[in-house]
Amino acid sequence: MAFSNAPNVFADVQYETTYGSKTYTTLSQVRVDAVINVTTGKNLGDDFKRFIFDSTFQSPYVGQLFKWKNNYWLGVNSDNYQSLGKSLICRRCNNVLRWKDQYDNLIVEPCILNYDLGEAADYTTSQMVMSAGFIKLLCQRNENTNTIMPNKRFLFGTPNNRSAYKVYGNGRKIFLNSETDNESSPTVSEFYMGASFTNDQTDDLANGIADAYRNEFELSISGGDLIQTVGFTKTLTATVTQNGEVVSSGLTWTTDDATVCTVSGSGVINCLKIGSAKIRCKLTNNLSVYDEITVYVSNVLADDYDIVISPDSQIIYEGETQTYTCILTNNGVATGGTFTFFASGVPIENYRLQLIDGNHFGVENVKKYLSSKLSITCTSGEHVKVFDINLRGDF
Amino acid sequence: MAGSYASYDFLPQISYNIIDNLMDNPDAEIIWKLLKYSTNDDWQAPNLTKAQKRALMYTGGDDSSKSSIFFDSGMDDAMYTEKIYLRIYPYYCIPDTDYHGIVDVAFEMLCHYSINTLSNYTTRVDSIMAALIKCLNGTDIGGLGKMYFNSNRARMDKFQNFNQPPFKAKILLMSVNV
Numbered sequence: 001m002a003f004s005n006a007p008n009v010f011a012d013v014q015y016e017t018t019y020g021s022k023t024y025t026t027l028s029q030v031r032v033d034a035v036i037n038v039t040t041g042k043n044l045g046d047d048f049k050r051f052i053f054d055s056t057f058q059s060p061y062v063g064q065l066f067k068w069k070n071n072y073w074l075g076v077n078s079d080n081y082q083s084l085g086k087s088l089i090c091r092r093c094n095n096v097l098r099w100k101d102q103y104d105n106l107i108v109e110p111c112i113l114n115y116d117l118g119e120a121a122d123y124t125t126s127q128m129v130m131s132a133g134f135i136k137l138l139c140q141r142n143e144n145t146n147t148i149m150p151n152k153r154f155l156f157g158t159p160n161n162r163s164a165y166k167v168y169g170n171g172r173k174i175f176l177n178s179e180t181d182n183e184s185s186p187t188v189s190e191f192y193m194g195a196s197f198t199n200d201q202t203d204d205l206a207n208g209i210a211d212a213y214r215n216e217f218e219l220s221i222s223g224g225d226l227i228q229t230v231g232f233t234k235t236l237t238a239t240v241t242q243n244g245e246v247v248s249s250g251l252t253w254t255t256d257d258a259t260v261c262t263v264s265g266s267g268v269i270n271c272l273k274i275g276s277a278k279i280r281c282k283l284t285n286n287l288s289v290y291d292e293i294t295v296y297v298s299n300v301l302a303d304d305y306d307i308v309i310s311p312d313s314q315i316i317y318e319g320e321t322q323t324y325t326c327i328l329t330n331n332g333v334a335t336g337g338t339f340t341f342f343a344s345g346v347p348i349e350n351y352r353l354q355l356i357d358g359n360h361f362g363v364e365n366v367k368k369y370l371s372s373k374l375s376i377t378c379t380s381g382e383h384v385k386v387f388d389i390n391l392r393g394d395f
Numbered sequence: 396m397a398g399s400y401a402s403y404d405f406l407p408q409i410s411y412n413i414i415d416n417l418m419d420n421p422d423a424e425i426i427w428k429l430l431k432y433s434t435n436d437d438w439q440a441p442n443l444t445k446a447q448k449r450a451l452m453y454t455g456g457d458d459s460s461k462s463s464i465f466f467d468s469g470m471d472d473a474m475y476t477e478k479i480y481l482r483i484y485p486y487y488c489i490p491d492t493d494y495h496g497i498v499d500v501a502f503e504m505l506c507h508y509s510i511n512t513l514s515n516y517t518t519r520v521d522s523i524m525a526a527l528i529k530c531l532n533g534t535d536i537g538g539l540g541k542m543y544f545n546s547n548r549a550r551m552d553k554f555q556n557f558n559q560p561p562f563k564a565k566i567l568l569m570s571v572n573v
Contacts, residue, residue, distance in 0.1 A: 151458040151472040169460075169473025202456070214456045317445075318415070368415070368537075370408065393411065393537075394418035395449040 003054045004029050013051065014067040015060075019186045020142035024067050029054055032068075035089055046092065049073070053086040060088035062178055063140050063186035065110065072110035074140060076188060097139060097154055098209045101147065103285035104217050106209065111139040113156065120195075133195045135165055141174055141189040148172065148189075153196050153210035155203060162205050165193035217242050217249075217289045221281050223306045226332050227296045228271050234332045236267040238281045238291065239312050246312050250284035261295045271297040304331045307378055307385035314373075315390045321364040323356065324387070328380045337380040345375040351391055368393035400493045405539050405573065409500060410466040410483045412537030418448055420530045426481075426523050427451070430463045433477055435514040438522065468503065474562075479506040479519055486568060487551050495572065499551040500542070502527055502567040511563045520565050524554060531569060540571045548572075 003009070009031050014024035031052035035044045051073075053060060064075040073090035080086055093110035100106055113135060120133035135156075139145050150169045155162040171192035179185035198205060204212035222237045240249045253263045260275035269279060280292040308327045316322045328337035338358025343351065350369040353376070354362035363374065373388040417423040427443040430451055453462035460472040465482040474480075486501035504520045511519045531542045546552045549570035557564045 149458065150475045151460060166472075169475040211456070370411070393415035394445060395414065395452060 003031070006031060008032050010068070012068065016065040019061075019064070020140065020144075024065075027053070027057065047094070048092070049090055051075075051088050051090055053088075055086070057086055060086055061186045062088075063188050064088065065140055066090060074110070074112060074138065074188065076138070091138070093139075095137075095156060097137070097145070097148075098207070099148075099152065099154065100209060100212055100215065102215065103283065104215055104289065105286045107144050109139050109142075109144055111137045113137045131195050131197075134168075134193060136190060136192050138188050138190050141187045145189050146174065148191060154193065155198065155205070155208040155210045157208065159206050159208070162198055162203070162208055164196035164198045164203070164210060166196035168192050168194055215243065217283055217286060219251075219281060219283055219289050219291045221279070221291045221293050222308055223293070223329065223332055225294045225296065225304065226269075227298060227302045227304055228331055229299065229301060230271055230273060230297060232269075232271040232297075232332075234269055236263070236269060236279065236281070236293075237310075238267070240283060240289075246314060252282045252284045252287070254280050254282070256280070260297055269295060271295065274298055301331055305329065305335075305383050306332075307380070307383055309378065309385065309387050314388060315392055316363055316365040317395075318365050318368045318391070318393050321352075321354075321362050322389075323354075323360060323362040324376075326359050326361065326378050326385075328383055337383070339378045339380045342377040342379070343374060344377065345372050345388075346391060350374075363389055365391045367391075401490065401496060401573065403488075403496070403573070406485055406498070408537065409485050409498065409539065409571070412539060413483055413500065413531065413542075414452070414464065414466075416534060416536055417527075417530060418445060423526060423530045426526045426530075429513075429519050429523055430479055430481060433479075433510045435510070435512060437519075438513050438515055438517070468501065474507075477507040477509050479504065479510065479523075481523065489549070497549050497570050497572055499549055499568050499570045502569070503557075503564065504567075505559065505562045505564040508561045508563060518563070520563050524565055524567050527567060528569070536571065540573055542569050542571045544569045 009029050011029055013030040014026050017023050017025045033050040033052060035048040035050050037044055059080050060075060060078055062075050062078050066073040072093035074093055075088040076091045077089040091112050093112050095111055095113050097109045097111045118134040123130045123132055148167060150167050150171060152167045154165050157163050173190035176187050177183060177185045178187045202213050203210050218241045220239055238251055240247055253265060253267050255261055255263045255277050257277040260273055261277035262270045262272065263279050274297050276294055276296045278292050278294050280290055283289040306329045308329055310325050313322060326339050328335045341355055341361045343353045346369045350367045351374055352364040352366055356362060369391045374391055376387045378385045378387060417426060424442045425438060427448050428437050428440045431443060431447060432440055451463040453459050453465045458472050459470045460474045463480060467484045468482055482503040484501055485498055487499040488496050490496035504523050506520045513519060528544055532544045533541055535541050544552050551568050552570055554565055554567040557566055
């Protein structure tokens, strides 16, 4: 009897071609059978299915992911050793885990939330009423889910109607290897989570991402758009901030028209012919964080002034002095303009402003001041820029 | 005149100023070492850099169980590693006049049993506590006043055990007149 000689053979089941790869290939034929609960004898319905593969298919395994009927399916029980058929009991993924990694990249993993919401209750303490309850979920063990640590929070529910859960301190069952001593072998991870609390300022309640706004990166290219002539070259600089504080991070520079203006890996642009090109700088570890400027290459230059202050460090610890360089540029080229510097915002006994020359000033943090920032107003003719500095203690 | 009464607006700065003092205090180096590392030879480890010290502090948001120094009491993240935690915060206040008060500052040290005993036959918690008293008793904390450890002046001043198995824990209470 041919494998396909049955009413329950489907040609639209997709399997993950390489474990953890997130790439799927359609199988020409898979039998999909009901799964019976051996204890009760009842059909487990559409949440559990046995996928039976023809002899040409590689051995299916626990932890393997499939796509079928608008759902992901996770292999939870295989029966292949010394068996004529190749089959895998799969469970329908009924939700997704969403979180952001350390570089603010969104990660999404299909998961199975168990049916029960354990001990959902409100507990009255002497001072307040606390929500409680726990859930268990299953997902593929892979390089993404292996990063889930205790205390990691997740949101489930519907848009703007979310519940938060947090992984228990010992709530990770990520050690059921399918090959005894291979901790990278395919398998299913289980996570146990307890009730947590939502925060409408730091959680993305619409999209269900906990702590979505706690680790935000921003990137800005110094100076803005440029109008230049053929042959102009300049090194562009970009500043990366994490939660408002300047950090160092890998950058990737690209141009959308290398015939007009090229850009090197270190941000050096070179104008080649008349036209315009967008120069984009991205965070290497999160390409969705970027800034871009337009370089207009023309015969005639138009004025485009900018004040560039370096270094961009905006924290000075108590007892330390930082010297800054302040340059007026026109179309990215230093004009030779000089500045006056004026400090405000902090009592004068807390800092010492050193006027070195028309392009350099130093700030000494004599005594920390945490209530407000020290503002240095840099003025060159009609061009003004205010630079804020935190006068911190030792941290 | 209400405007001249004590405002206590310095309260949020107390913990910061104490840590700030400990950052530079040579007698506090042992505290930093014992907070960062978790072997029984930590007492003779090299001194930490300022960057290493800064990295020990909890700045909010992330999993608090990974940090070592806190500016308040309690945490709602589960502890799952053998670590020590130091919490410094204003604990109690006796406002004895309109213009003056005594603020008791708590230093909570919680150390997992397994890492508390050091190879020099001392314990991590007691070593940190002794260093705190040595560094801060009689020391001005950032212009707020001198800290002291004297129950004749502030009846709350003391240290005592409050073990929470598997964590050894002590609370030290010192005071400052403000």
